[in-house]
Amino acid sequence: MSLDEKFISVRTAFYDIVGSFFRGIAGFFGYPTNPGMPTMSEIPSDQYARSRFLDSLPTHSTYWPPVQRPETWFEMIFGPTPKVETVPRYIYESKEEGFYNFYIENYKNIYFFPDWLSEFIQVRLHICLDITVLETIREVFFVGLMVYSQIVILRIALSWFIYINPYTFPWCYIAAAVDWTEDILQGIVPAILGVNITGSVFLGILGVLADSLNHLVFTMPFLPSEGEETKLLINEQMKNVLVFHYLPILWYRYPIPNDIREFWYNERPDILEYMEKAYQNLDIQFLPDDIVTQLNQVSISNSFVDFDSNLNKMVSTELLSKNDFIPTDLVLTKLHSFTSLENFLF
Structure with missing residues (x-):
């Protein structure tokens, strides 16, 4: 035993x-x-299904440091420069949905602008189809955060070398660029075993901000709320996607930017024809402003010509010859006034 x-x-x-x-x-x-007490309150079935759906979505993964794929001599010696790993937009055209459709893979950690901010950028700043400016700003901001994080790492490293005075030239510039964060965080983040960890905490905040730019999706010319959740077969796999298609709601609420309408009229008449045919029941102006102005002038000119011809038909020669009914001079004066008005307008 x-x-x-x-x-x-x-x-x-x-x-x-x-x-x-x-x-x-x-x-x-x-x-x-x-x-005993219930472990959790009763959750409605629709909210529970929505929560299960969001949990089942994949995660948009990014890598830091970036994959070592140097393309130039500079990158081969000093390493590749940081680049934004965005969520790709897949643009497509169809006869039913139009020409400005795209879809993105649906992830649980992607971010969008609020609808009001996206509307402000498109309506007030006139950034609609060409989002190169937004992508450039995001990339510059991302590289700036990465460069500043390297400065923070250098400042933390300097604090471990006791024989280097960080407040002397040239180290004083690095201290001035980073030490203000310690003044803000030192009263919030406690020291661990006598070691100040505010620099490490601030470095983590910078990393979160920079990584969130990788998951930011621009939905112009649509609003983020216009995305429809569906599934598509991509590379022989069924994936959850967000589809943005048909007519953007801002093109119905506000006039379509004139440069886009000019592009349709001058270079892509097929898009203009589709828009006029598909959305003919909506009160939307698809022609450029100058073309609409010319058509209005021609319409007004034709109306004056029709008025003159109808007036001549209404007033016969026999009626004009009778002085006891309508004075001939009065009729001729009226006709001359209409002709003068037409010449003044055109």
Whole structure:
């Protein structure tokens, strides 16, 4: 008989004593008839299904440091420069949905602008189809955060070398660029074993901000809320996607930018024809402003010509010859006034 088998009875007796002790204490609180507090409140089925769906979505993964794929001599010596790893937009055209459709893969960690901010950028700043400016600003901001994070790392490294005074030239510039963060965070972040970790915390904040730019998606000319969740077969795999298609809601609420309408009229008449045919029931102007102005002028000119011809038909020669009905001079004066008005307008 082993030593463990000899103490089985002792172990069982100890378990029974402890169990009886806790059951006795729980009896004062109504055990076993009292079920206790519910572990969680009842969740509606639609919210529960939505939560399960979001949990099932994949994660848009990024890598830092970036994959070592140098393309120039500079990158081969000093390493590749940081680049934004964005969520790709796949643009497509179809006869049913139009020409400005795109879809993106649906991830659980992607971000969008609020609708009001996206509307402000498109309507007030006139950034609609060409989002090169937004992508450039994002990339510059991303590289700036990466460069500043390297400065923070250098400042942390300087604090470990006691023979370097960080407040002397040229290190004082690095200290001035980073030490203001310690003044803000030192009263919030405690020291651990006497070591100041505000620099490490601030470095983590910079990393989160920079990584969030990788997951930011621009939906112009659509609003983020116009995305429709569906599934598509991509590379022989069914994937959850967000589709932005048909007519953007801002092109219905506000006039379509004139440069886009001029592009349709001059270079892409097929898009103009589709828009006029597909959305003919909506009160939307698809022609450029100068073309609409010319058509209005021609319409007004034709209306004056029709008015003159109708007036000549209405007033016969026999009627003009009768001085006792309508004075001939008065009629000729009226006709001359209409002709002068036409010449003045055109």
